[in-house]
Amino acid sequence: MGATTDPGRVIIFDTTLRDGEQSPGCSMNLGEKMEMARALADLGVDVIEAGFPIASPGDFESVRAIAREVRGPIICGLARCNPADIDRAAEAIKDAARGRVHVFLATSSIHREFKLKMSRDEVIKRAVEGVKRARGYCEDIEFSPEDAARTELDFLTEVVEKAIEAGATTLNIPDTVGYAVPTHYAAVIRHLKKTVRGIDKVVLSVHCHDDLGLAVANSLAALQEGARQVECTINGIGERAGNTALEEVVMAIRTRQDFYALSTGINTRHLYPVSRKLSHITGMAVQRNKAIVGQNAFAHEAGIHQDGMLKERSTYEIMKPEEVGIPRTELVLGKHSGRHALKQRVTDLGYHLTDDQLNRLFDEFKKLADKKKEIYDADIEALAENQLQSGTGSTWSLVGFTSTAGTGSQTSAAVALRLADGTVKRDAAIGNGPIDALFKAIDRVTGISVKVVDYRVRSVTQDMDALGEAQVEIDHGGKLSRARAVSVDVIEASALAYLEVVNRVASRQIRDRLKPTDNVPPEVVPANV
Ligand code: KIV
Ligand code: ZN
Numbered sequence: 001m002g003a004t005t006d007p008g009r010v011i012i013f014d015t016t017l018r019d020g021e022q023s024p025g026c027s028m029n030l031g032e033k034m035e036m037a038r039a040l041a042d043l044g045v046d047v048i049e050a051g052f053p054i055a056s057p058g059d060f061e062s063v064r065a066i067a068r069e070v071r072g073p074i075i076c077g078l079a080r081c082n083p084a085d086i087d088r089a090a091e092a093i094k095d096a097a098r099g100r101v102h103v104f105l106a107t108s109s110i111h112r113e114f115k116l117k118m119s120r121d122e123v124i125k126r127a128v129e130g131v132k133r134a135r136g137y138c139e140d141i142e143f144s145p146e147d148a149a150r151t152e153l154d155f156l157t158e159v160v161e162k163a164i165e166a167g168a169t170t171l172n173i174p175d176t177v178g179y180a181v182p183t184h185y186a187a188v189i190r191h192l193k194k195t196v197r198g199i200d201k202v203v204l205s206v207h208c209h210d211d212l213g214l215a216v217a218n219s220l221a222a223l224q225e226g227a228r229q230v231e232c233t234i235n236g237i238g239e240r241a242g243n244t245a246l247e248e249v250v251m252a253i254r255t256r257q258d259f260y261a262l263s264t265g266i267n268t269r270h271l272y273p274v275s276r277k278l279s280h281i282t283g284m285a286v287q288r289n290k291a292i293v294g295q296n297a298f299a300h301e302a303g304i305h306q307d308g309m310l311k312e313r314s315t316y317e318i319m320k321p322e323e324v325g326i327p328r329t330e331l332v333l334g335k336h337s338g339r340h341a342l343k344q345r346v347t348d349l350g351y352h353l354t355d356d357q358l359n360r361l362f363d364e365f366k367k368l369a370d371k372k373k374e375i376y377d378a379d380i381e382a383l384a385e386n387q388l389q390s391g392t393g394s395t396w397s398l399v400g401f402t403s404t405a406g407t408g409s410q411t412s413a414a415v416a417l418r419l420a421d422g423t424v425k426r427d428a429a430i431g432n433g434p435i436d437a438l439f440k441a442i443d444r445v446t447g448i449s450v451k452v453v454d455y456r457v458r459s460v461t462q463d464m465d466a467l468g469e470a471q472v473e474i475d476h477g478g479k480l481s482r483a484r485a486v487s488v489d490v491i492e493a494s495a496l497a498y499l500e501v502v503n504r505v506a507s508r509q510i511r512d513r514l515k516p517t518d519n520v521p522p523e524v525v526p527a528n529v
Helices: 016-020 030-043 057-069 083-093 109-116 120-135 153-166 182-195 215-224 246-255 268-282 303-311 339-348 355-371 377-389 434-446 490-514
Strands: 011-014 047-051 074-080 099-106 141-146 170-175 203-208 229-232 331-334 374-376 396-404 411-419 424-431 451-459 468-476 479-487
Touching: 011 203, 011 246, 016 030, 016 047, 030 047, 030 057, 030 268, 030 377, 047 057, 047 083, 057 074, 057 083, 074 083, 074 120, 083 099, 083 120, 099 109, 099 120, 099 170, 109 120, 120 141, 120 153, 141 153, 153 170, 153 182, 170 182, 170 215, 170 229, 182 203, 182 215, 203 215, 215 229, 215 246, 229 246, 246 268, 268 377, 331 339, 331 355, 339 355, 339 377, 355 374, 355 377, 374 377, 377 479, 396 434, 396 490, 411 434, 424 434, 434 490, 451 490, 468 490, 479 490
Parallel strands: 011 047, 011 229, 047 074, 074 099, 099 141, 141 170, 170 203, 203 229
Antiparallel strands: 331 374, 396 411, 411 424, 451 468, 468 479
16 A cells, blocks of 8 residues: 555554564464454554564465465565565565565664664665665555664664655654653654655555553554554564554544544454454463453443443443454353354454364364363364364374372373374373473474473363463573463363474474575664564
């Protein structure tokens, strides 16, 4: 999307799969990224920043797959201002119906002096070369002067002007380290709008980090000064304290239409399902009191509020839960529900499953319905996520296990795992408790040893016969991986989640053996990238 025809239309640029995904504990595999990208397209975002193709072969593959399959939004790939990055990003997005290359280069004096070791002139030269090279591949080019919010205004003005002359069509002003405050950030945007030649020909964009809890406020302040693209992520995930939360900025624009006189193309009824999906995929739950999508966002506890709500909802409610897609009733299906009803519910919850996945999901659903009277949305989401996680070419799968525990007795576990070629391997171990023993037994079979940094078990719904969800986060050679799994048996859920992260390590090892290096140029990758 170039400059929009409607002057009040705000372009929503989603970077959940790039800036969001690179934050610790938020990494996603290819299947999960595809699922998120489809959900973002259904949500109505204008641009999906699908990844940073030079960062790894996996990143390249996922940007390329999203560019090939996902229709609707522009698909964007990130690149530093150097030929190898730009060529790789352009290659990754080349099959998109509408593609964008996003080039960035740091401009603040701190970054110039300590990271890039480049003078002002060198930075300008590199920025211009980068934008021109990217323009050789694609018409839609975004340029970001990284750490713009801490860049001297005169220099920022110059860089931005040169980037426009070189062919940038979107100009993004990142507050990379979350240093800006609303009036300051608004003043920067106002200054650029007033002084930069050619600024009215391009879309002015904002990209804020939440280190001071001001990312949404800064983005809104910039919109008031004429910025028309907001870069944001679902649930505000992202480096350190995160990025601007998409759901918050979108609902602020909608709820305060009277004030901003702006609009977005977001189908707000998808906000809650997409937020849930991301939490399921990454295992990163949103805090209960999170604006828009938190569990308490529409709960009224105080008697005086409840009384007011009963008399007239608008006394205490500025948005309706239905507007953001919070389901009115949770109880959906039971033992006698058929395949069609299940498929419909899964689709309503925002999942795109293949026929095979749906068939397996239906079998799991029937097994669960035998054990549990009432099946809630949360159960269905958990089963759907299980389908998305499984069948992604896992190296090891669980055949069976036993574990013994009890007061005074030594805990032990035995497991049988199947390799992709059908071979079954078994081993056993003792440990400090049944989970420790089980994980050790899995390590013995796979020969992969990882450090568990976080392990949690919770019940998916509140009833006694609820599904148990286990989440495991591990560190292997400095790389964090997180996975989750559900089962009616929490020990089985733990084994499945652990096996999922071990499988990720195994496939990384296979990939690394096949492609030992990817020729990443030596320029330092900044903290946010
Ligand atoms: O925070 C930042 O500066 C970034 C840029 C790549 C836009 O993420
Ligand atoms: Zn960022």
